[in-house]
Amino acid sequence: MTITSIDATDETLIATGMVFARAAVFDDYFGHEDDGRTAAWAEAIQKYNLDRADLLNAVTTFYAGTPGGRLSIGELIRLARQSRQDTAMRREHDERAKRGITTGLTPITATTTPDTQLGGLPIAGADGDPVWAAYDINNAINHDCPTCKEPAGGACVNTRNDQARKIPCLARMRL
Numbered sequence: 001m002t003i004t005s006i007d008a009t010d011e012t013l014i015a016t017g018m019v020f021a022r023a024a025v026f027d028d029y030f031g032h033e034d035d036g037r038t039a040a041w042a043e044a045i046q047k048y049n050l051d052r053a054d055l056l057n058a059v060t061t062f063y064a065g066t067p068g069g070r071l072s073i074g075e076l077i078r079l080a081r082q083s084r085q086d087t088a089m090r091r092e093h094d095e096r097a098k099r100g101i102t103t104g105l106t107p108i109t110a111t112t113t114p115d116t117q118l119g120g121l122p123i124a125g126a127d128g129d130p131v132w133a134a135y136d137i138n139n140a141i142n143h144d145c146p147t148c149k150e151p152a153g154g155a156c157v158n159t160r161n162d163q164a165r166k167i168p169c170l171a172r173m174r175l
Contacts, residue, residue, distance in 0.1 A: 006042060006043060008043050008045070009046065011052075012046045013038065015050075015051070015055050016038050018052060019041070019058075019076065022060065023063070026063035027071065030071075040073075044073050044077065045080075050081065050084065051084070054081075054087065055076065055080045057080070058076050058077075058078075059071065061083070062075060081136070085133075085137065117148060117165070118167070126158070126165055126167055127165060128163070128164065128165075129164065130164055130165065130166060131167060134166065134168060138173050138175065140172045140173045143175040145168065145169050145172040146172065147171045147172065
């Protein structure tokens with residue numbers, strides 16, 4: 001196969017090669033060099049702007065939890081996006097801790113009612129313009145919400161006041 005153009009950066013191509021090298025440690029299928037497959041996977045990865053660390057973490061996560069499984073590009077991307085999200089959350093938590101903020105939750109008081117849509121947590125400020133990245137968690141955006149009944153593709157709504165939610169209902173993220 002002759003590859004004339006690849007829609008991926010050199011960094012993504014190198015990271016994809018490293019993905020195959022790590023996968024080959026776990027799975028003999030990846031032990032054979034294939035420029036076409038490397039290019040195709042790199043182009044798919046490029047669309048998500050995933051970095052090397054998240055991609056390599058995704059490979060290890062996959063093989064640690066899937067005995068005898070074969071890593072697909074879709075599963076690699078899903079796990080790498082989850083790794084990126086986990087890393088961002090850890091960084092945010094660490095930054096908040098440095099500033100002396102120990103929790104993002106509002107203390108329960110007589111005026112704070114636990115939100116059943118959010119697992120009973122008293123999360124203040126959950127209503128407002130949707131934060132679409134939150135709806136990417138477990139592909140929640142692609143599922144109808146069993147709690148507030150919003151269809152796939154739309155933001156959840158607060159069942160008490162019909163306002164849009166910044167984040168999806170907990171049940172929707174678990175689908």
